Amino acid sequence: MLPSAEVLDDLCSRFILNVPAEELGSFEKLMFLVEQAHWFYEDYYRDRDTRLSSMPLKAFMGLIFQHCPGLAPFAAQRDAIHAQFTAFKQSVPVMGAILLEPNLEKVLLVRGFQAAASWGFPRGKVSKDETDAECAVREVREETGFDIRPLLVEGDCIEMHIGQQRSKLFIITGVDERTHFAPLVRGEIGGFAWHLLADLPATKEAATLAYHTPDGSRHKFYMVWPYVKQLRHWVRQRRRQGGGVAAGKPVAAKALANADPAPAWLARGAEQAQEGAVTTHVQAPPEPGQAWLKFCFNREDILRHLPAVR
Known part of the structure; x- marks a missing residue:
């Protein structure tokens, strides 16, 4: 209806x-x-x-x-x-965060509200007069209910341009897996899950394959793969520095450098193509203040035609 x-x-x-x-x-x-x-x-x-x-x-x-x-x-x-x-x-900058548990083995992903939505990192578009870090803090809190401000280090981030859009994800470490996540906004987030970094796709080709769990559920990581290679590199560097591992817990024996970019439950034999650049072709946006298609709206004209809702 x-x-x-x-x-x-x-x-x-x-x-x-x-x-x-x-x-x-x-x-x-x-x-x-x-x-x-x-x-x-x-x-x-x-x-x-x-x-x-x-x-x-x-x-x-x-x-x-x-x-x-x-x-x-x-x-x-x-x-x-x-x-x-x-x-x-697609031209508005996007900020968010990559949340890692203390051992740097698992990363938190959020899934969109619709049943067919992809998994991704909590993130969103920058608002007017907002810094990159302020936007990331706000977006992560809105989508997960978790405040990353005490853990945010400005230099720990992955920044890239996908098409005409600049994106920056701050790397947040030491997040307890038992943390209860709940969105503060409605209709955007449908689920949360910790994923093994070693199992996430690191190429566009791998991300387009059908990822199925043993129960037959299909998972998509289209908005994840561009960051995985750099994130693995960052984790390797942090491990060399001796950081990021919870006290008393050994570093995982499996080296991320040799990790298969496809999940363990993905059917083997799929041909893996070479990693390519991220490209998105979109029409150039207008300059600030320039109206699209030469449209012009007159507020008084709109009000005059809708007297019932003044």
């Missing part, structure tokens, strides 16, 4: 109409508001009424644009708008 006009009125009022005028001055800012409205719809409205249909952002955009006369002229260009917004988001 699609959301009613009353629901759409409420969403427009909450996230589009009652914001400072400058938030409607650029298209990317307005689209972030539409995205927030989408999250609110999925997390709260559908939780209260299970008859409501779940929908991807592009479909939700179409409903919002059609419902708000001030945005209606752009409804026909929904696909182009969505493509431009996706490209822009």
